[in-house]
Amino acid sequence: MNARRLAVLMDPISRINIKKDSTFAMLLAAQRRGWPLHYLEQADLYLRDGQAWARLRPLRVADDPTGWFELGAAQEMPLSQMDAVLMRKDPPFDLEFMYTTLLLELAERDDTLVINRPASLRDANEKLFTAWFPQCTVPTLVSRDMQRLHAFATELGDVILKPLNGMGGESIFRVRADDPNTNVILETMTARGTRTVMAQRFIPEYVDGDRRILLINGEPVPYALLRIPAAGESRANLAAGGHGVGIELSERDRWICAQVGPELVRRGLMFVGLDVIGGQLTEINVTSPTCIRELDAQYGIDIASQLMDAIDARLA
DSSP states (O other): OOOOOEEEEESOGGGOOTTTOHHHHHHHHHHHTTOOEEEEOGGGEEEETTEEEEEEEEEEEOSOTTOOEEEOOOEEEEGGGSSEEEEEOOSOOOHHHHHHHHHHHHHHHTTOEEESOHHHHHHSOTTGGGGGOGGGSOOEEEESOHHHHHHHHHHHSEEEEEETTOOTTTTOEEEETTOTTHHHHHHHHHTTTTSOEEEEEOOGGGGGOEEEEEEETTEEEEEEEEEEOOTTOSOOOGGGTOEEEEEEOOHHHHHHHHHHHHHHHHTTOOEEEEEEETTEEEEEEOSSOOOHHHHHHHHTOOHHHHHHHHHHHHHO
16 A cells, blocks of 8 residues: 555644544544655645645644644645645635635646645535535525515525535524514625625424535445534534434435535545435535544444545545
């Protein structure tokens, strides 16, 4: 087995919760293979004379909550010296995130594999990308026109409003037709008509949970994490207080994966998380999908090693 040189671009590793962090699972899996690991954050990435460079630090990880990482002395080098880069910076997708993908695209040009493909991270907005698969989704409107959004909410009677660049259930609102706060919610979310948002028909089955389905190279892991909302909460995200229970994929889940999977492969989106509520696709998470650790713990599997197999095969 080749020792692949792997870099990981992530949020500060000192702040992660290793019990739940999927990037950490990936690093453990790569280290078990003897792959040299290198660590960087966004500020460590830079452009010099048309080439992507980075301040990289050798990284060792340990599945130990009292001390889970060690960093070596920093080295300045072109990212092209890495075989692969895991792009695992969390949203929001802001201008700095976009600039990072542009620099990583230069590394990709120099034959470094970037997971997921930088151009596709820009193109496949995690909320909007569901529009490529309307057969899998509920009625949806994307607009910044407050009157149009208000009319949509009135027509459907019960909708969910989402910002297009959030994560973890942040700034998601449920609006009913008779809600006296509808106008102020729309004003706030659209910044008085200057910011585009998504409205989706409310799915009552949310009380039964939001399924997170992980796909590697377009193929689903056979189990999903059913994230069940806390009492009185309309969001099932673990970051919003939901709790996760593993379940086997349903026939409908597999059908959705079959609809979406080939397009993920075509776009170089090697590791993706689908969110499914009541048999309806609600989001396609491409930036830093989670839930590896929870599913591994419940089923005794090793999802991150499957991803490393896919990376190794692609490099070969």
